[in-house]
Amino acid sequence: MKRLILIATAIIVLFIARAALAGDPPQAGQMAPDFNLPDQHGTQHNLAEFRGKYLVLYFYPKDDTPGCTEEACNFRDDLSKLKQMDAQVVGISIDNPYNHAEFAKKYHLPFPLLADREGKVAESYGAERNLGLFKVAKRYTFLIDPQGRISKVYLSVDTSRHSVEIIDDLKKLTTDSKPAKA
16 A cells, blocks of 8 residues: 555656646747747748737637636737737647637637647747646747747736736837837
């Protein structure tokens, strides 16, 4: 019996250690890690196609769950404001393109949802959570500037107000980047 408890404890410790081994997220000022992933329609997207605009790259755990739905729908509802600030929204999770398509259709999501099936992009952004038998993305967001550098990192996201937080930060960033009037 003691041996069984020892083995179970060792397995739990290894499981926790493995889950904690995710890489560190890139920081503001660093170049954003590249990606090349399919969206809900099967179209491949990469970081370079968003150059010249701000990119709201948000990672989320699972399609059609309460927090992920709230976050996606708020981005949907605020998309016109984000586009006015020359920003594009892209979601990434470890779900498959079919699940993304169903999720996007159900909630009328007009932006790409990228399928990171192997979790490699999530890992490169420090947003992978390996739970042993399966992986999910952590709820992280990266605001990437028009040159491909990370402007802001969000590691603690309140889904009910995250899109508004992004809009406020974009206002500050775009105001700070405008040349002063003489």
